[in-house]
Amino acid sequence: MWEELGDKEKKILKIIQEYLNDNKVFEIEKIITYIIARFRLNKININKEGIKIAIDSLIDKNYIVEGSKLSREDILDNPTRLKIFLYVLKNPGCYFNKIINELNIPNNVGIWHINMLLKFRFIKSGVFLNHDLYYFPTLDFKKVKLIHFLSKKRTKRIISHLKDKINGINKTKISEELNMHPNTVTKYLDILESFKLVKKKKVGRSIMFSLTTKIDELKLEI
Template sequence: MNRMDTFTENQRKIYKIAKDYLQKNPHFTINELILVCKKNSNLPKNEISKILEKFIRKKIFVPGSRLTSETVLKNKTRLQIYNYLSVNPGLNFNQILNLFKIGPFAGHWHLEMLKKFGFIKERKFAIYKVFFHKDIPADKELIIFLLRNPNVFNIYLCLIKNPCTPNDLSKILDLHYSTIQYHLKKMQHNKLIIANDDKTYSINSGFQDFLTQHYDWTVPRELNKKIEEYIEPKRPVPSPQEEIVKVLREGDYLGGPVHYKVVVQNYTKLTISKIDIMITATSQYTWDHKVKSIDYLVPGETRGVDFILTPLTCGKSQIYATVAYTDGFGHPQTLLVPPKEIQIKCPLVAPKKVLKDQIDDWKQDLLKGSSSIQFKALSPKQIFEIAYNQIKTLNLSEVLLDEENFLCIFSGLIKDTSQKILLEAKVPPNTLTLDVWTNNLKHSTGLLANIRNQIDLAFQGYLG
């Protein structure tokens, strides 16, 4: 789409006036340009100023150049340089000169114009001026530049095929051992590769998806022949499940929801990537995220993901997870986390009247659990009536009923422990909020699951 297609009528008018003026006067000042545009249009000075400032900020016009962002790529060589850097970023100045067979003056001029108009960016690494397309992420620039070195690139190709020792690489690439060590040190420092316990090196597969957009990993026939000659290919051996995945804190009770945590531990010698953890549970629970992901884990790294499940009923059921990932050789793997049985107990309660002025003391002394249910089809009054009538069926004492503000509070004791329990229900618009205070969050979880189930059944009966 032509950039002018997005301009307003006034922007289009100022663009044409300024473009004609700049053909003859590239070394303009903003004040001069404003006066010229004011003279040739009937627009207010403030509006002209804002339009021109926007053009300069977006590099549609650049002071000191008669070119515009539309015309800068009409030069054939400049367009070729831009297109090449879009696909092959990270070239230094001399590489560009040699590639396009142009002299230093012409190369400098074309690159400066592309920079001025925001098509490319320049970075300096050591003694090299290096050029990238404007959209390359800053944190990936150095690894792209490193791989433009033929020796680094060939080392990386070898490691894609198979983990290698420095001695292996020296023989395969016919490079001095110290040269190999020099490049390996730089590559490891910038996390392109990983040092393994058996003194081999392997690629960090976490970068592969990005780098594949800009590099062809086809191994030349001669190099492939040398790799096969010096290195016996190592086939991936699936690691035992317990070496990769361990589940911790499977059934923590948060007082309402259940906290299920999966910890992935990478004990292989290579980076694993594209790790997806999928949780499976019965209809006893609801949860927001069925799948959670980890980008990659380097050898020895551990990371966990958390799932929060809301019990809908009391009872006993199993929760388990499946872990899918790509191993260091690029092969998909799947592991099953053993099921964990979790029981939601509905505590038996007995009435215990608490005075209104004691409510805050109980809340401070006890642990709070919460749950909420959304009702889009009912008014706050209808929601409150359903909740209140169901809570009344529990063997608890009514402490407070505020029908105007849709609030009720009940108190009691857990029968088998004689511990205090306080239950509060309130209705913000379209949502029922249930809060339970007890000494034990397992009791909160069970009681909330029981109440939710009764309210859900009553709600279905109300609509039916």
Template sequence: MQYKNINGSISLENPNVQKIIEIAKELIKQNKVLRVKKLYNIAIKCLEIPSGAILEILQFLINYKILIDGSKLTKDTILMNLYRRKIYNVIEKYDGATFSFLREKVFTDHSGSAGQLIWHLKMLLKFRYIKKLKVGNYSLFLPIDMENDAGKLSFFMKNTLNKKFIYFFKNHEETKKSEVYKMINFKRENVNYRLKVLIEHEILIYNDLSTNKISISKRMKELL
């Protein structure tokens, strides 16, 4: 994962940044949790770095959730837990996942509870490995670098019927709502429900309300 360079000199590759991370890891080993104030005091004593530079490095590490005050973990140790690694890998592999999907894929032998999954997801969210997006009644967990629109589209494309509707509109510039069920060959009530949901989430849009013509949104078409 890449991090934005704050002032042209601070990055994870910076030797002084690595020294402070190592001190943080040692503090966690000794005290079980990290206290940033204590880390600062030790860094001042042990490292030949100006206090202002240490503060800037600490701010960088905190901003990017590499270190978190009061935590027992650092960003590079968070995935050492087997279940957290599996959760993260599933979210990456499937371009996002719902809670129920994660529970099915991660706890395949029913060895874990919903409470455990919630805890591990909170840790991944806390350290900014993943993010959460609300889609209707679902909480969707996405890779941190994934665009929200791409995650939303991926969610709807996982359903076979939604996928058929989306590709239909990708290949048709615009279609009157009343004509869609004939062209897709589904019951009108099912078609109207799918259209309503996809329009609510801006996958599809009305081009002209007066004629009820629908098309796929420009952004979603770009993402397909």
């Protein structure tokens, strides 16, 4: 996930970490002056432009974030932040309320730590069904959306109900038998169809819905 650093970048990152131990936030202009002074003290020859290029590289590689006191090296030192990161890693597609409720974390604390994890790209987020979903950066967001959708109780109920309907069933029947609003059934079937987990065919005047073989590949626990 993280790119390797050159010798110059490693030296500059070490000085930045020293600087951040005594200063509130990382500000480029102030830190360049500090780095130049430290290099002169150690008789290391590097110009301002060279330092700026190295800092830009560290930012691009997510080792540091301007405006933050933290660096990539210590972002997971905080136990609460580490707990959130591991939870997201284990539960891709989780959303804010689920995280803070499951981990028993105050709202404002959760916001702060999740924002730090996002800033340093330890996690990513994407919007699906009015939720910000959090996940590990190497995952494809389409897969994350599927994981989230399949975890919903209504999705599980509909899939379970369709399992023994080999010849299909129409929306009205699903709505009646599951005591679920017709609009909700339509919404969930449309999403299942978009994931190619449900197919439909016209039988007379009715549109019949049934599961595709792709559902078996997922090995769902319904």
